[in-house]
Amino acid sequence: MIIWIAGMSCVGKSTIFRRIIDNYDKGELITPTKYFQCIKFDNFLIIGGRYYNKTKNPGSDYIFAGKDKFKEFIKQEYPKHENMLIEGQKFLRKEILHWLIENYKIKIYYLSADRKFLNERSEVRNGWWDKKRSDIRTDKEFKKMNILLNDKEISKYVEILQNNTIIESESNTKIIAKGFMND
16 A cells, blocks of 8 residues: 655644654664665665655655656565655656556545644754745645645545644654554
8 A cells, every 4th residue: 555645845744754663663774766766665765765864854845756757666675675665756746646546455544734834844954945934835735735635536546634733743743654564
């Protein structure tokens, strides 16, 4: 199964991934193709292997490959792993999601947070994207997400989780981990 954690920048996707990873012995850093560094655990693979360092954006945003390379990677690696986890927006496009839905088992967790919290987290994180954050850019990001969430086919595979507080984030971590550990 492919488990995708989606949401706006600064919503807490990487925090949840790090919490999931912290529940396991250290995974093995692997590079199945030159474009995709991953972390392999016994029964799941995390796409994007930058979670063991202090980088501010460890998810799919720093995978330097296009949609075709992503599809090739999924075709190659999906049969080898019970579960594949990905977070971020790099490949979160209608075309790719429809392709995944047609060909694979997928679950999308969309983390939602109020704009106020996103802006506060952005100021604290202060990464490259955060420094460029503006109301116009945030509105475009919201619009893009809403188009995906309202897509008739995609919406069947999405569970929306509020992620404004630490308590909600901890609860969401358990929900997501349970979702793929009991699959």
